[in-house]
Amino acid sequence: xxxxQPPPPLLPxxxxxxxxxxxxxxxxxxxxxxxxxxxxxxxxxxxxxxxxIVQLSSLLPTIQQDPTPLNNLIIKLTEAFTFSDVTSxxxxxxxxxxxxxxxxxxxxxxxxxxxxxxLSASDTAIVAGKPEVVGALIDLWLCTTxxxxxxxxxxxxxxxxxxxxxxxxxxxxQSDFVGxxxxxxxxxxxxxxxxxxxxxxxxxxxxxxxPKSGGPLGKREKTLAQARLLDMIPRLANLDWSSLQSQHPxxxxxxxxxxxxxxxxxxxxxxxxxxxxxxxxxxxxxxYSALLxxxxxxxxxxxxxxxxxxTQTISPPLxxxxxxxxxxxxxxxxxxxxxxxxxxxxxxxLSSRSANYLSVYASCFPSHLLRVPAADPVSVExxxxxxxxxxxxxxxxxxxxxxxxYTLHLLASLPRVALLPQRTSPRYETVILKVPSKPxxxxxxxxxxxxxxRQTTDTEAAAARALYALYISNDPYxxxxxxTYAETIALKDNALAALDLISAIITAKxxxxxxxxxxxxxxxxxxxxxxxTSLLPQTTPPPPASGIIAILTSPxxxxxxxxxxxxxxxxxxxVGGRGDAESAAYKIAVAKYDALxxxxxxxxxxxxxxEGLQDVLAAVENRVAEGAWSxxxxxxxxxxxxxx
Numbered sequence: 001x002x003x004x005q006p007p008p009p010l011l012p013x014x015x016x017x018x019x020x021x022x023x024x025x026x027x028x029x030x031x032x033x034x035x036x037x038x039x040x041x042x043x044x045x046x047x048x049x050x051x052x053i054v055q056l057s058s059l060l061p062t063i064q065q066d067p068t069p070l071n072n073l074i075i076k077l078t079e080a081f082t083f084s085d086v087t088s089x090x091x092x093x094x095x096x097x098x099x100x101x102x103x104x105x106x107x108x109x110x111x112x113x114x115x116x117x118x119l120s121a122s123d124t125a126i127v128a129g130k131p132e133v134v135g136a137l138i139d140l141w142l143c144t145t146x147x148x149x150x151x152x153x154x155x156x157x158x159x160x161x162x163x164x165x166x167x168x169x170x171x172x173x174q175s176d177f178v179g180x181x182x183x184x185x186x187x188x189x190x191x192x193x194x195x196x197x198x199x200x201x202x203x204x205x206x207x208x209x210x211p212k213s214g215g216p217l218g219k220r221e222k223t224l225a226q227a228r229l230l231d232m233i234p235r236l237a238n239l240d241w242s243s244l245q246s247q248h249p250x251x252x253x254x255x256x257x258x259x260x261x262x263x264x265x266x267x268x269x270x271x272x273x274x275x276x277x278x279x280x281x282x283x284x285x286x287x288y289s290a291l292l293x294x295x296x297x298x299x300x301x302x303x304x305x306x307x308x309x310x311t312q313t314i315s316p317p318l319x320x321x322x323x324x325x326x327x328x329x330x331x332x333x334x335x336x337x338x339x340x341x342x343x344x345x346x347x348x349x350l351s352s353r354s355a356n357y358l359s360v361y362a363s364c365f366p367s368h369l370l371r372v373p374a375a376d377p378v379s380v381e382x383x384x385x386x387x388x389x390x391x392x393x394x395x396x397x398x399x400x401x402x403x404x405x406y407t408l409h410l411l412a413s414l415p416r417v418a419l420l421p422q423r424t425s426p427r428y429e430t431v432i433l434k435v436p437s438k439p440x441x442x443x444x445x446x447x448x449x450x451x452x453x454r455q456t457t458d459t460e461a462a463a464a465r466a467l468y469a470l471y472i473s474n475d476p477y478x479x480x481x482x483x484t485y486a487e488t489i490a491l492k493d494n495a496l497a498a499l500d501l502i503s504a505i506i507t508a509k510x511x512x513x514x515x516x517x518x519x520x521x522x523x524x525x526x527x528x529x530x531x532x533t534s535l536l537p538q539t540t541p542p543p544p545a546s547g548i549i550a551i552l553t554s555p556x557x558x559x560x561x562x563x564x565x566x567x568x569x570x571x572x573x574x575v576g577g578r579g580d581a582e583s584a585a586y587k588i589a590v591a592k593y594d595a596l597x598x599x600x601x602x603x604x605x606x607x608x609x610x611e612g613l614q615d616v617l618a619a620v621e622n623r624v625a626e627g628a629w630s631x632x633x634x635x636x637x638x639x640x641x642x643x644x
Contacts, residue, residue, distance in 0.1 A: 005042030010035055018055050024064045033069035037076050044077070050089075053077055057091060060106065071109040083116040083123040099136035101143050111140075111152045118159035121187045127160060128190035135201050142208040142225040143217060150228060158235060164191035165239050192240065196247050196263075203251050205229060205263060210255050211273050226271055227283050233267055234290040241295075241316050269324060278349050285353040288330055289360040291317045296364035318365055330357050331378045334410075335386050355406040358383065359413035366415040370524050380418045380524065384431055387411055391434035399439035408435070408443050412450040416463030417524050419451070421470075421535065432467055433474055437481045442497035445485075449497075449504035453547070458511045459526065465510035466532050469543035472555070473536045479559040486592065489569055492584035499591040502560060506598045508547025548602040552616070561616065564596045565623050567630035593628035600624050 014036050020026045043049070056070050056077075063070065078086065086093060097103060098110025114137070117123040127133060141153035164187035196202055207213050208225045217225060236243055244264035246252055252261060256270050268288070274281040295315045321327040332339060333354035337347045358378075362369050372379045390407040411419075411431065419430050432451060435444045452468050455461045472478055485491070485498035513529045527535070532543065544550040551560050568589035603617045623630070 003042045004045060005040070007044065007048060008036060008039035010039055011048075015052075015055070018059065021059050021063070024062065028063075028065050028069055030069050033073055037073060040076055043080055049077060053089060054091075057089070067105050071106065074109060075112050078113065081113075081116060083113075083120065083126070086113045086116055087126075095130070095133045096136045099133070099140045101140055104144070104146060104149065107140060107144065107146070107149045108152060111149070111156050115152075115156045115159065118156065118163045121163055124160050124164045125188050125190045128164065128194045131194060131198055131201060134191075134194050134198075135204060138195070138201060138204050139208070142204070142228055143221065145221065145224070154228065154232065158232070160191050161195070161236075162239070163187055164189060166192075192243060196243050199248050199251065202248055202263075206251060206255050206266065209267070209271055211271065212255070223277065223280060226267075226280065229267055229271070230283055230287040231290075233264060234287070234294040237264070237291060237317060238294040264320065265324075268320070268326060278346055281346070281350060282353050285330055285333075285350065285357055288321060288326060289353075289357045292321070292357075292360050292364050297367060314368060315365065318361075318368065327361075328377050330354055331361075334358060335377065335382050352406040355410045359406075359410045362410070362415065363413040370415060370418060370522070374523065380414070383410070383414065384418070387431050388434065391431065393434075395436070395439050398436055398441045398444065403441050403443040405443050408447040411435070412447045415524070416451065416455055416460045416467060417526060420463055420466055420524075420527060422524060430467060430470055432471055437475055437478050440481070440485045440491065440494040440498075442493045445482075445494075445497035445501045449501040452501075453504035453508045461509060461511040462513050462526055464508065465543060465545075466513060466527060468505075468508070468510075468550070469532060469536060469540075472550075473540050476555065479556045483559045483563045486563065486588070487569065489585050489588055492588065495584070495588045496591055499588070499595050502564075503591075503595045503598050505547045505556070506551055506595065506602055508550070510544075510546050512545070548599075548606065551599065552610070552613075564592065564599060565619060567626075568592055568628055589628045593624075596620065596624055 010032065014032060017029055017032055021028065044052070053074060056074050059070060060067055093110070093113055095110055095114055098106045099114075103110075114127070114133070117127045137153060137157055141150060141157055144150055144153070166187045166189040194201060208217060209222065209229050211222065233244065245262040246257075246260050247262055249259060252266070255266060257265055268284075268291075272280045272284045274284065292315070295317050297315060318327070321330075331354060333342065333347055333350040334352075335354075335358075336342075337351055361378075362383075369380060374381045376382075387407060387410065390404050391411075393401075393404070419432055421429055432448070435447055437445070437448070448471070452464055452471075455464050482498045482502055485494045486502070488495055513526050513532055515528060515530075517528060518525055536543075541554065544553055550556055569585060600617075600620045603613065603620060606613055608614070
């Protein structure tokens, strides 16, 4: 409970000014309101508090100036109020009037007071019992042109729904799938019923967003309303999938929907005119990605090749996308850009968004992707072929051109087992060999860091180890290149990316490959240890068991350990030298020190049976104790450009 405070010193002056404001010609003294707010450090005595609120509220209907100072003071005074306190104020708060689009000056104040209802399921139920308030809230959210009001209205609507969620509706939060938010299940479901079962309120989504409906909204305002609905639907899907199915067939038929189709079908298929508005087409593809994220596949399903092959469950959002043809159509802008169905101009805008959609699909539903037949247009084979084409880039373009960032992101999102050379598809060599360590490219280095380190299952960890071994065997200068980039302070992005990759390898937790071939018909399986060895040059040592072992053995040992043990380089003779948080030297030194600390942590977890470990650990501990810059750190640095 807020501690009560005595009346602020400026109270008499404020009260006189409020009296003066009854004359509409009197200007508002904004600084007085600001100073008074700073003096409010606790709760005012109740009679004084109520008197001030009444005095302020009585001015709002007649004020001819910007009422923001008055609104802000009311918000401050009611900070500790419950929704019950708000509804007991005299005169009563007119929520409907304060939520009108035309009452823009009072929208934030009204939304702030209404938001208090979301703190209690019982108060949310009271709001649900006021259809005119709920309708005005939805109209304001969809129709206002003020960005701040849009955000606030969306937050209030969402929090009311989340508080009221009762968990009893058919939902996509089944045991096989993981929602991103999840409901507490403590509400009565009255707000959900008001929004989706009340014909008048449900119809507002369609009337505000349908391209064919009339109404007061122009084309631009209708487009904005559509974008807001697209932002909200994935969150609704996460809590209650059934709310997006058919609710009022007569309303849905009026907007071109078939029997059983609801708000999701309307938004995903019918609402956006993709032929005439490429920006909304971009927003629509982003919406598809968010819809898939709303119910990601439980990654534990991918813990073995057997489960990848046998799992038959499918996420409702993914099933919706596939069954409506949206999955293949969206993917085609990246996978099949030369299709005669596509406008080349559209492809130039949509290809990157399509690749991002595929990245979301691959990372959220890896087992489904691995089960897709090879002939399917969205199969692993088609994705790998397209990746190979996109990564077929000359060294000059890698060094000086714009890197294919969205292609690299898709590559890093694929299941690691899909990137390995497969017995059944010999022509698909591992595409990661097309991601070079030289010439330096930050996006390429970050991609390798992700592939070698970030995996969620034992199968993926074993695949990452095999990919590392294959890559290192094909790039004997890998570690010397990384050290060169890390020491070239003048090229900060390259240096930081190299250190990110070094850190990723240090902390990589890998698993061994199977000793025999699995008894499976799956297309994508792990090689055995002997099969991996056969793919490596004869002089290559056995693949290391973990990232830290890789750092302690050749070829990393002679490059990474000496580099990390050296003091950080500085530009003490330049502006922004040692210790300047904005300088490249400082940022690189901190990143290098972070990598050193990771090395120290991983070394301490190793068995003492490793020869020479204690000597290495002692040297690393001494260097960690010296700090990022060490004592008398090396002055200068490799300022020259890299050999490209």
